[in-house]
Amino acid sequence: MNMRRYLFVLCMIMPLASGCGTVDKLKGLVGLGRAYTPLRTLKVSADADANQGNGTQLDIVLVFDSATTDRLPKTGPDWFNQRDALQRLLATGIEVVSLQIPGSTPVFSATLPARITKATSVFAYANYVKEEGWPVIALTPYRSASLRLTSNNIVVSGN
Secondary structure, eight states, X not given: OOHHHHHHHHHHHGGGGTTOHHHHHHHHHTTSSOOOOOOOEEEEEEOXXXXXXXXXXXXXXXXXXXXXXXXXXXXXXXXXXXXXXXXXXXXXXXXXXXXXXXXXXXXXXXXXXXXXXXXXXXXXXXXXXXXXXXXXEEOTTOSEEEEEEOSSOXXXXXX
């Protein structure tokens, strides 16, 4: 099918299915709209000595536009110092899932909001004891991600 015919078919179908999530993904793929994160599941666990034996605040931040992404901090300490102000300032541009993870937490699935299907980016911020904190963790490229909190590290895996 030549490009002109492809675009014609796409233009005819889009108005008919504008509420469909699949159409939004297609629009992002062909450059006609935003690309959305594929992330749908997040598993979290913590070793007994995670965060040097301290419980860990973990915020999962869903972002709904690229301008908002540019305004987010690059480290956990910066996020937690500014979190309340950023939530007020960015309002509907972000949604935050806050978790408290004690040591020795077996693997569990974090509950992600239904609105994740409209998120352009997803980040995790951990409030680690280390003075320099922990850098922001990009979860955007994963469909299924796992975070394992260890004594001085966070191991990220997924597909």
